[in-house]
Amino acid sequence: MPESETFLTSRRDRNAVSLVCRSWYRAEAQTRRELFIGNCYAVSPRRAIDRFRCVRSLVLKGKPRFADFGLVPIGWGAHFSPWASAMAAGYSWLEKICLKRMSVTDDDLSLLALSFPFFKGLTLICCDGFSTAGLAVFAEKCRHLRLLDLIEDYFEEEEYEVVDWISKFPETTTSLETLGFDCLPSAVNFEALEALIARSPALRQLRVNHHVTVDQLRRLMVRAPQLTHLGTGSFRSPEEGEGMEHEAPLVSAFAASRSLVSLSGFREVASQFLPAIYPVCSNITFLNFSFAEITAEELKPVIRHCHNLQNFWVLDTVRDEGLQAVAATCKDLRELRVFPLDATEESEGFVSDVGLTAISEGCRKLQSILYFCQQMTNKAVLTMSKNCQELVVFRLCIMARHLPDHHTGEPMDEGFGAIVMNCKKLTRLAVSGLLTDKAFGYIGKYGKSIRTLSVAFAGNSDMGLRYVLEGCPKLQKLEIRDSPFGDPALLSGIHHYYNMRFLWMSSCKLSHRGCEDVAQRLPRLVVEVIRDRPEAEDEAVEKLYMYRSLVGRRNDAPPFVKIL
Amino acid sequence: MVVTPVRHPGDQRPPCTKAFAQRAFPCVHCCFHVSLYISLPSWEGFLPPPQARSAGIPSIWHTMEAAASYVKDGGDLRDTELRLGLPGTEAPEKPAAPSTRVSKRALQEDGDMESRAKSRPLEADSDEAPAAKTQIVGWPPIRSYRRNSFPPRKVEAEAEAEAAGLYVKVSMDGAPYLRKIDLKVYKGYKELRDAMDNMFKCFTQGEVSRKEGCSSGSESAITYEDKDGDLMLVGDVPWEMFISSCRRLRIMKGCEVRGLRTRQYS
Numbered sequence: 001m002p003e004s005e006t007f008l009t010s011r012r013d014r015n016a017v018s019l020v021c022r023s024w025y026r027a028e029a030q031t032r033r034e035l036f037i038g039n040c041y042a043v044s045p046r047r048a049i050d051r052f053r054c055v056r057s058l059v060l061k062g063k064p065r066f067a068d069f070g071l072v073p074i075g076w077g078a079h080f081s082p083w084a085s086a087m088a089a090g091y092s093w094l095e096k097i098c099l100k101r102m103s104v105t106d107d108d109l110s111l112l113a114l115s116f117p118f119f120k121g122l123t124l125i126c127c128d129g130f131s132t133a134g135l136a137v138f139a140e141k142c143r144h145l146r147l148l149d150l151i152e153d154y155f156e157e158e159e160y161e162v163v164d165w166i167s168k169f170p171e172t173t174t175s176l177e178t179l180g181f182d183c184l185p186s187a188v189n190f191e192a193l194e195a196l197i198a199r200s201p202a203l204r205q206l207r208v209n210h211h212v213t214v215d216q217l218r219r220l221m222v223r224a225p226q227l228t229h230l231g232t233g234s235f236r237s238p239e240e241g242e243g244m245e246h247e248a249p250l251v252s253a254f255a256a257s258r259s260l261v262s263l264s265g266f267r268e269v270a271s272q273f274l275p276a277i278y279p280v281c282s283n284i285t286f287l288n289f290s291f292a293e294i295t296a297e298e299l300k301p302v303i304r305h306c307h308n309l310q311n312f313w314v315l316d317t318v319r320d321e322g323l324q325a326v327a328a329t330c331k332d333l334r335e336l337r338v339f340p341l342d343a344t345e346e347s348e349g350f351v352s353d354v355g356l357t358a359i360s361e362g363c364r365k366l367q368s369i370l371y372f373c374q375q376m377t378n379k380a381v382l383t384m385s386k387n388c389q390e391l392v393v394f395r396l397c398i399m400a401r402h403l404p405d406h407h408t409g410e411p412m413d414e415g416f417g418a419i420v421m422n423c424k425k426l427t428r429l430a431v432s433g434l435l436t437d438k439a440f441g442y443i444g445k446y447g448k449s450i451r452t453l454s455v456a457f458a459g460n461s462d463m464g465l466r467y468v469l470e471g472c473p474k475l476q477k478l479e480i481r482d483s484p485f486g487d488p489a490l491l492s493g494i495h496h497y498y499n500m501r502f503l504w505m506s507s508c509k510l511s512h513r514g515c516e517d518v519a520q521r522l523p524r525l526v527v528e529v530i531r532d533r534p535e536a537e538d539e540a541v542e543k544l545y546m547y548r549s550l551v552g553r554r555n556d557a558p559p560f561v562k563i564l
Numbered sequence: 565m566v567v568t569p570v571r572h573p574g575d576q577r578p579p580c581t582k583a584f585a586q587r588a589f590p591c592v593h594c595c596f597h598v599s600l601y602i603s604l605p606s607w608e609g610f611l612p613p614p615q616a617r618s619a620g621i622p623s624i625w626h627t628m629e630a631a632a633s634y635v636k637d638g639g640d641l642r643d644t645e646l647r648l649g650l651p652g653t654e655a656p657e658k659p660a661a662p663s664t665r666v667s668k669r670a671l672q673e674d675g676d677m678e679s680r681a682k683s684r685p686l687e688a689d690s691d692e693a694p695a696a697k698t699q700i701v702g703w704p705p706i707r708s709y710r711r712n713s714f715p716p717r718k719v720e721a722e723a724e725a726e727a728a729g730l731y732v733k734v735s736m737d738g739a740p741y742l743r744k745i746d747l748k749v750y751k752g753y754k755e756l757r758d759a760m761d762n763m764f765k766c767f768t769q770g771e772v773s774r775k776e777g778c779s780s781g782s783e784s785a786i787t788y789e790d791k792d793g794d795l796m797l798v799g800d801v802p803w804e805m806f807i808s809s810c811r812r813l814r815i816m817k818g819c820e821v822r823g824l825r826t827r828q829y830s
Contacts, residue, residue, distance in 0.1 A: 066702065068705075068707045068708075069701070069702030069703070069705045069706070069707070069708075070701050070702045070708065071701065071702045126707070126709075152707060152709045154708075154709070183709060267713070290710075291710075291713055291714075293714075338705070339706070339710065340704065341714060342714075343704045343706040343710075343711060344704075345700075345703075345704070359603040372706075395707065397704055399703075401703070454705075456703065456705070457703075481702070482700075488651070493667060
């Protein structure tokens with residue numbers, strides 16, 4: 001076995017290596033330490049475990065992304081239990097698990113904790129189905145835990161069901177390096193948390209939830225001056241008038257945290273406390289203000305110090321003016337996300353083409369942008385395409401559907417066309433606004449590196465989808481909603497679907513016949529029709545989700561899912 | 565039941581004959597804006613208790629009952645609905661906006677609700693009915709986690725105004741002077757109605773005794789002027805929405821209301 005095999009880390013490289021010959025396949029399988037499964041239904045747990053016997057770390061993704069926006073009914077699937085059981089039986093090496101959009105129960109957590117005595121790290125992103133009771137068992141049984149990170153998970157507990165899980169961590173010095181629970185809706189036992197931090201000398205990342213006040217935060221920071229990543233909780237004082245006395249100590253707490261490179265939280269930020277972070281601003285590379293309702297005036301004095309900022313998430317309350325301030329200072333910015341405070345179509349637009357243009361002119365190294373706005377112009381998008389040649393991810397969400405360029409009244413075709421034409425490194429694109437088939441023509445013609453494409457309320461006819469399916473050879477993930485694409489368009493992608501991870505189409509013009517046609521011609525493709533009303537036998541298909549799979553149809557599909 | 569048209573102040577055109585209910589929130593025929601929000605009105609807060617009704621106590625509620633039945637019986641309000649979208653496209657029916665859901669099951673339940681809403685009548689949940697316009701499920705694409713993190717917050721200035729009280733003038737036709745009440749003090753339409761009854765009871769008693777001009781002097785309506793200057797019937801919209809848009813109140817007496825009607829039909 002080539003020695004280099006043990007050093008190959010990229011899964012794409014490893015995939016390639018495994019295809020060379022049988023012995024390389026086996027060697028690769030035995031030395032792969034990290035297993036990435038982009039769709040939990042593409043392969044069976046048994047099969048994955050049989051092939052990769054020495055995996056230390058598993059990444060598993062479940063529901064399609066549109067589940068985040070309520071388009072996938074509850075109970076659809078992506079249960080972690082079969083994986084938990086299979087691994088508990090087969091592996092002893094497993095150390096780290098990262099799950100995204102999976103349903104994880106308390107029993108699963110319990111099983112993990114009991115089956116893997118040396119378990120080191122659990123990351124749960126957008127998962128649901130578990131509670132503080134499961135966390136309590138986990139904390140108690142995993143004596144060597146280094147990482148527990150809960151990111152935007154969903155909790156359904158009632159007040160009386162909440163368990164004091166923080167108190168369950170081992171009472172001796174812990175190995176904790178990362179503890180994140182900013183999405184937890186219930187308050188944790190603060191004294192226990194403070195004590196836990198005090199006996200966790202290896203802690204580098206701490207993200208607390210909005211129940212933690214600014215004074216409590218200060219106390220935690222004093223216990224852990226070595227932190228590199230901090231989620232600041234509410235960043236306000238519960239007693240409004242008495243905030244003054246907390247300010248100075250807070251400033252010194254930040255001043256003492258010399259290693260901080262990442263700040264988030266600020267869930268209910270009281271702007272009087274913002275100056276406290278000035279001492280660390282010039283060091284931070286990641287700043288998440290996307291839950292902080294601050295104005296441009298409040299942002300400017302902060303951002304002025306952030307010369308090294310690379311990732312900035314913010315709410316549109318800072319307006320174009322705030323973005324101009326960002327553009328003026330953050331010359332090293334790689335990623336920008338601008339979220340809307342009021343995510344409706346009729347909300348007042350706080351940011352616009354002006355902000356986008358300013359960013360493109362100031363932040364030439366930009367690689368990734370997610371931008372929510374009420375209106376946009378082709379010119380601004382074109383300017384960005386020319387100025388930001390490093391763009392890998394371009395996601396523009398014009399919240400008002402079907403909205404044309406608000407200066408010229410034309411569709412947004414030219415703007416997005418310019419993006420795919422000029423940004424040669426682009427791999428992820430999300431489009432919005434009024435778009436005709438022409439836009440898709442551009443994507444098909446120039447988007448040769450695109451792997452992920454999100455489409456909503458766009459296009460005129462089947463040609464739109466055809467351009468994309470026929471033109472984008474690297475396309476792996478395609479999600480479409482409310483666009484007039486029908487069966488002929490669906491069939492035009494037959495040559496490509498085995499190369500894709502999934503295709504999602506909802507509220508388009510598909511019929512059962514078209515989907516059955518695809519299912520028949522591609523036996524390794526699982527074609528799921530998700531019906532909103534199980535009893536209706538409509539010819540029209542409301543939601544289609546299809547994906548390649550080695551195991552064929554899954555056996556846990558609920559009644560509203562019909563697998564063709 | 566009689567359905568009486570309302571003439572807008574200063575309006576020279578013949579009064580619109582559309583039913584009260586349609587008029588009560590901006591009517592497309594005489595106002596130049598339309599409401600995107602259609603709710604089953606919470607009449608309960610405004611209907612008097614049964615015993616009051618049977619006792620023949622001057623009731624402004626009968627007209628409202630009539631309007632309620634008009635809405636329920638099938639006035640098709642869809643032609644007054646403004647939707648976003650290309651002409652000819654049908655927007656799907658909308659349930660409560662995800663952002664206003666208090667329930668912790670914020671996740672896929674939204675999608676489930678929307679889909680169920682298509683097949684059976686929307687269960688109007690007055691606590692969660694959106695004050696905003698119609699919403700498409702999952703659009704804009706923001707995770708429920710983020711949506712639920714921002715409860716509707718008031719801007720500083722509004723918050724100050726709130727703290728100071730929401731005083732509006734109340735006039736009653738025929739009364740010699742006006743009153744002022746703080747809308748924030750009341751929790752709902754019923755309390756408001758009681759307070760207004762109390763406030764103007766001295767004038768009402770006088771009216772009842774001289775009945776020549778207005779027989780069965782029971783016809784009157786509580787109306788209000790909203791922030792657009794339109795005359796609206798009290799009781800159609802959720803309480804919160806009402807107090808945020810009400811600028812002044814007016815109790816219109818039966819004489820004038822009926823007078824309009826006679827003019828129209830003569």
